[in-house]
Amino acid sequence: MAETRTLAAPDFAGWSCPLPLRDHPRVVMGHGGGGVMSAELVENVFAPAFGSDPLAALRDSAELTLGGARLAFSTDSFVVRPLFFPGGSIGDLAVNGTVNDLAMSGARAAYLSCGVILEEGVEMAVVGRVAEAMGAAARVAQVAVVTGDTKVVEAGHGDGIYLNTAGIGLIPAGVDLRPQRAVPGDVVIVSGEIGLHGVAIMSVREGLEFGVEISSDCAALGGLVEAMLAVTPDLHVLRDPTRGGLAAALGEIAAAAGLGVVLSERAVPVPPEVANACAILGLDPMYVANEGKLVAFVPREHAEAVLAAMRAHPLGARAAVIGECVAEHPGMVVARTALGGTRVVDLPLGEQLPRIC
Amino acid sequence: MAETRTLAAPDFAGWSCPLPLRDHPRVVMGHGGGGVMSAELVENVFAPAFGSDPLAALRDSAELTLGGARLAFSTDSFVVRPLFFPGGSIGDLAVNGTVNDLAMSGARAAYLSCGVILEEGVEMAVVGRVAEAMGAAARVAQVAVVTGDTKVVEAGHGDGIYLNTAGIGLIPAGVDLRPQRAVPGDVVIVSGEIGLHGVAIMSVREGLEFGVEISSDCAALGGLVEAMLAVTPDLHVLRDPTRGGLAAALGEIAAAAGLGVVLSERAVPVPPEVANACAILGLDPMYVANEGKLVAFVPREHAEAVLAAMRAHPLGARAAVIGECVAEHPGMVVARTALGGTRVVDLPLGEQLPRIC
Numbered sequence: 001m002a003e004t005r006t007l008a009a010p011d012f013a014g015w016s017c018p019l020p021l022r023d024h025p026r027v028v029m030g031h032g033g034g035g036v037m038s039a040e041l042v043e044n045v046f047a048p049a050f051g052s053d054p055l056a057a058l059r060d061s062a063e064l065t066l067g068g069a070r071l072a073f074s075t076d077s078f079v080v081r082p083l084f085f086p087g088g089s090i091g092d093l094a095v096n097g098t099v100n101d102l103a104m105s106g107a108r109a110a111y112l113s114c115g116v117i118l119e120e121g122v123e124m125a126v127v128g129r130v131a132e133a134m135g136a137a138a139r140v141a142q143v144a145v146v147t148g149d150t151k152v153v154e155a156g157h158g159d160g161i162y163l164n165t166a167g168i169g170l171i172p173a174g175v176d177l178r179p180q181r182a183v184p185g186d187v188v189i190v191s192g193e194i195g196l197h198g199v200a201i202m203s204v205r206e207g208l209e210f211g212v213e214i215s216s217d218c219a220a221l222g223g224l225v226e227a228m229l230a231v232t233p234d235l236h237v238l239r240d241p242t243r244g245g246l247a248a249a250l251g252e253i254a255a256a257a258g259l260g261v262v263l264s265e266r267a268v269p270v271p272p273e274v275a276n277a278c279a280i281l282g283l284d285p286m287y288v289a290n291e292g293k294l295v296a297f298v299p300r301e302h303a304e305a306v307l308a309a310m311r312a313h314p315l316g317a318r319a320a321v322i323g324e325c326v327a328e329h330p331g332m333v334v335a336r337t338a339l340g341g342t343r344v345v346d347l348p349l350g351e352q353l354p355r356i357c
Numbered sequence: 358m359a360e361t362r363t364l365a366a367p368d369f370a371g372w373s374c375p376l377p378l379r380d381h382p383r384v385v386m387g388h389g390g391g392g393v394m395s396a397e398l399v400e401n402v403f404a405p406a407f408g409s410d411p412l413a414a415l416r417d418s419a420e421l422t423l424g425g426a427r428l429a430f431s432t433d434s435f436v437v438r439p440l441f442f443p444g445g446s447i448g449d450l451a452v453n454g455t456v457n458d459l460a461m462s463g464a465r466a467a468y469l470s471c472g473v474i475l476e477e478g479v480e481m482a483v484v485g486r487v488a489e490a491m492g493a494a495a496r497v498a499q500v501a502v503v504t505g506d507t508k509v510v511e512a513g514h515g516d517g518i519y520l521n522t523a524g525i526g527l528i529p530a531g532v533d534l535r536p537q538r539a540v541p542g543d544v545v546i547v548s549g550e551i552g553l554h555g556v557a558i559m560s561v562r563e564g565l566e567f568g569v570e571i572s573s574d575c576a577a578l579g580g581l582v583e584a585m586l587a588v589t590p591d592l593h594v595l596r597d598p599t600r601g602g603l604a605a606a607l608g609e610i611a612a613a614a615g616l617g618v619v620l621s622e623r624a625v626p627v628p629p630e631v632a633n634a635c636a637i638l639g640l641d642p643m644y645v646a647n648e649g650k651l652v653a654f655v656p657r658e659h660a661e662a663v664l665a666a667m668r669a670h671p672l673g674a675r676a677a678v679i680g681e682c683v684a685e686h687p688g689m690v691v692a693r694t695a696l697g698g699t700r701v702v703d704l705p706l707g708e709q710l711p712r713i714c
Contacts, residue, residue, distance in 0.1 A: 027475045027484060032509025041507060045481070049488035050471075050495065050502040062503035064468055067527045069424025075470035075523055076506045079514075111421055113432035114403075115472070115521040118384045124402070127384060131406035138407065145407040146419035147523075149433045150398060152389025153712065157436075159514040164472040166432055166504075166523030170424045355510065 030350020032079075034243025034289075037350050039252075059178070060101040060239070063171060070173075072107035074098055075166035081355045083130060083160055085204045087196075087215030090163055091133030093291060093357050096220045097242070098167040099141045103225040104238040104294065106177045107169030109141060114148040114165055119158030130161055141220035143167065174233035179256035181236040186325035187303035188261060189296045191224060191310055192217070192318040194246055195274035198288035201356045202281060210277045219292030224315045228296065231305045237297035242357055244348045245287040247333065249295050251347040255331045263323035263335040263345065286335075287348050289356045297325055387707020389436075391600025391646075394707050396609075416535070417458040417596070420528060427530075429464035431455055432523035434472075438712045440487060440517055442561045444553075444572030447520055448490030450648060450714055453577045454599070455524040456498045460582040461595040461651065463534045464526030466498060471505040471522055476515030487518055498577035500524065531590040536613035538593040543682035544660035545618060546653045548581060548667055549574070549675040551603055552631035555645035558713045559638060567634045576649030581672045585653065588662045594654035599714060601705045602644040604690065606652050608704040612688045620680035620692040620702065643692075644705050646713045654682055 030037040047053070056062065061074030076097045083090045099109040114134065118127065138145050196217040203214055221240065228235060237257075241249035246268070254261045270285045278285050292315060298306045303321065310316030333345040387394040404410070413419065418431030433454045440447045456466040471491065475484065495502050553574040560571055578597065585592060594614075598606035603625070611618050627642045635642050649672060655663045660678065667673030690702040 024481055026481060027477055027479045027509060029477055029509050029511065031475065032507060038507060041484075042505070045485050046471075046473075046488050046505060046507070049485070049492040050505075051492060052502060056503070059504075062468070062470075064503060066428065066467055066525065067424075067426025069426040071423065071525075073468055073470060073525065074504050075472045075521070077472040077474050077508045077521060079474060079508045079510050110423055111419070111430055113419075113430060113523045114407075115432045115434035115523075116403075117434050117436060117474075117519060118388065120384055120386055122384045124381055124383060127398075128402050128406070131403050135406040135408060145409060146413075146421060147416075147431050148399070148403060148407075150389060150395060150403070151434045151436045151712075152384060152386050153436050153516065153519075154386065156513065157516040159510065162474060162510075162519070164432070164434060164521035164523075166470045166472075166521075168423065168428075168430065168525060355508075 029354045033348065033351025034248055035348035035350055060104045063105055070171045072102045072105035072169050072171050074101035075164065076101060077162060077164040078357055079162050079355050080201065080357050081159060082204060083126065085216055086200050086213050088218035089130060089133045090161060091130040092137045092218045094163040094165045095134055095137035095141055096218050096291060097357060098165040099143055099220045099222055100240045102167050102169040103221045104177065104240055105171055106175035106225060106229060107171045108222045108226060109143040109167045109169040112138065112143050112145045112165050112167045114145050114163065116148065116150045117158055117162040118150065118152045119160055120152055120155045122160045126160060141222060172229065172233065175229060177235060177238050179237050179253045182253060182257040182259055182297045182325050184259060184325055184327040185300050186236055186297040187300055187321055188323040188325060189298055189307055190246065190268065190320055190322050191294045191316045193269040193271045194290055194293060195270060195278065195285040195288040197291040198353050198356050199274050199277045202353055203277065210273055212273050214273050214277065217290055217292035219315055221292065221294055221315060224310065224313045227309045227313045228306050231309045232302045235296060235298055238294050240294050241290050243289050243351065245289055246295060247286040247345045248348055250333045251345065253297065254333055258330045260326045260329040261323055261333040262326050263333065265335040266338045267320055267322045269318050269320050283352050286345060287352055291357065386711045390705065390708025391605055392705035392707055417461045420462055427528045429459045429462035429526050429528050431458035432521060433458065435520040435714055436712050437558065437714050438516060439561060440483065442573055443557050443570050445575035446487060446490040447518060448487040449494045449575050451520040451522045452491055452494035452498055453575050453648060454714060455522040456500055456577045456579055457597045459524050459526040460578045461534065461597055462528055463532035463582060463586060464528045465579045465583060466500040466524045466526040469495065469500050469502045469522050469524045471502050471520065473505065473507045474515055474519040475507065475509045476517055477509055477512045479517045483517060498579060529586065529590065532586060534592060534595050536594050536610045539610060539614040539616055539654045539682050541616060541682055541684040542657050543593055543654040544657055544678055545680040545682065546655055546664055547603065547625065547677055547679050548651045548673045550626040550628045551647055551650060552627060552635065552642040552645040554648040555710050555713050556631050556634045559710055560634065567630055569630050571630050571634065574647055574649035576672055578649065578651055578672060581667065581670045584666045584670045585663050588666045589659045592653060592655055595651050597651050598647050600646050600708065602646055603652060604643040604702045605705055607690045608702065610654065611690055615687045617683045617686040618680055618690040619683050620690065622692040623695045624677055624679045626675050626677050640709055643702060644709055648714065
């Protein structure tokens with residue numbers, strides 16, 4: 001079989017956009033927001049072109065077997081603005097984001113790649129500081145950056161630095177984490193306070209002051225997941241609620257599992273400073289990105305022990321049970337409000353805060 | 358051990374640039390050219406920050422062992438302009454570039470990740486065509502795109518589409534390909550005609566006509582490498598001469614091996630249309646990028662059989678012996694000219710053609 005081929009001159013006019021519901025002749029910011037529009041782009045454009053299973057394509061990482069080893073493989077690009085923010089930098093995000101995607105498969109990240117797109121004219125000191133931040137984050141997460149690539153684009157075609165990381169790690173025997181494993185009765189646990197990353201980015205970007213400095217929660221979750229799996233390898237689902245926040249993470253799990261989720265709104269840990277900032281900005285903390293949190297669907301019989309193990313870990317000290325998985329209202333997340341009412345927690349459509357990771 | 362940390366406000370003023378020889382307070386296009394400046398950036402900024410071995414950091418892919426499997430792992434970002442060109446597109450490059458980096462370790466690519474950075478306002482039809490090109494190239498290369506990520510940046514902070522791919526593949530038993538394995542007497546073979554990719558990009562970018570349309574040689578080299586390894590697993594070095602062309606590939610191998618290379622300039626296959634275009638543009642074909650070629654350092658006793666196997670493969674039909682590895686002038690590539698003289702083939706400093714991949 002010859003491995004060469006000629007690409008016909010692309011016929012853009014003849015390409016009919018398969019995106020449902022909305023007419024998008026052009027890309028808008030919302031396609032990168034991690035919500036419904038992002039998912040539509042993956043399901044209708046990328047997955048069919050790649051011949052991928054759309055449900056698999058929407059997961060944080062792929063699971064595969066190679067040479068007898070059961071591996072998780074994941075990638076993320078990072079375009080956060082600004083490059084440095086309270087609690088971290090694009091370099092920290094690039095390491096922790098991929099480490100966490102692997103951790104959500106139960107894998108401890110072993111190796112990372114690093115692709116760098118530099119904008120002509122960016123100060124070399126900025127590049128150096130970002131590289132140092134990546135190196136420091138990698139040492140904390142105990143992952144090695146082993147291969148990389150650098151490209152430069154002309155001024156006006158980038159924004160200082162964009163990063164991509166891909167990562168691989170081993171999935172331990174007996175661990176099988178995916179949304180389809182959720183069952184009614186599973187206890188939903190969040191590892192700590194939500195909304196810190198998105199609010200931290202927003203505060204520095206807009207020069208807002210909320211009385212106290214709000215720091216990103218950016219952190220590597222491999223150790224926390226290891227502690228949870230030490231209680232039982234039979235956790236059902238893990239997800240890190242990044243773009244789209246807790247609402248997107250829970251909504252996607254509910255949709256993929258064909259089950260419902262009932263939350264106790266009061267139980268969701270929202271720090272007062274995040275609540276205040278969200279009130280001022282008109283945001284809902286449920287939709288704000290986190291970079292060092294996870295949400296877990298845990299079999300009821302293990303929930304207490306898993307919660308205890310999480311609270312014994314520095315990154316899970318504020319872990320809390322926030323709800324449960326139910327057979328009713330499949331695909332839907334419902335929150336019981338403090339006043340005894342209920343509200344539907346919709347999937348976000350686009351994004352509240354562009355370029356937060 | 359707590360896995361959180363606080364990043365001090367970055368002290369850019371206190372950061373002294375470790376780049377040698379040149380004073381670069383800011384990134385210039387040449388840092389992305391795949392030549393000496395690119396290597397300096399990796400050796401002096403990224404490798405120290407990541408705690409990586411600088412020599413290893415400069416290789417096309419990393420070799421690692423995970424769960425008992427011996428894997429190659431590689432990444433590349435793609436910022437080519439224009440997105441579509443004669444013979445391919447950014448999508449073809451993104452698949453074949455990483456497939457080829459893995460092939461240079463002797464690994465057949467098994468799985469790819471795909472990171473997409475879209476610029477707000479790019480036509481969805483362009484995104485669709487690029488995705489289709491990636492899918493088609495992946496099917497030809499027999500590699501599965503299994504995980505991905507999409508980000509969107511504001512108009513004026515990108516250039517339509519940037520791609521990143523990372524890939525993993527198994528390295529067959531007995532295969533150990535790296536520059537340090539070159540020995541004096543090794544025969545240097547190139548798999549075909551050089552300079553096509555760079556000239557094809559240049560011609561469409563500048564609207565130049567050279568009488569005939571020059572198509573990129575963009576192709577996946579996994580099958581060709583498999584055919585070569587079927588002759589003997591004991592090949593010494595493979596390299597795909599992309600950015601910086603054959604000159605950069607040979608120069609880097611010579612430097613890493615601490616050996617010299619002597620080329621017969623007449624033996625290097627340069628198509629007449631590439632020679633003509635380079636003469637007009639003031640370029641040297643030895644420095645022009647290729648995206649479907651490889652250069653091999655082959656033990657003398659296997660050279661004839663390996664050359665025959667290459668010529669029997671569609672992607673190696675024009676393979677040619679172009680020189681040999683010598684103990685003299687370590688780190689230096691010398692070309693014997695058609696007129697009987699010799700010239701030193703220097704490593705390129707920056708780039709002749711920015712953003713060709």
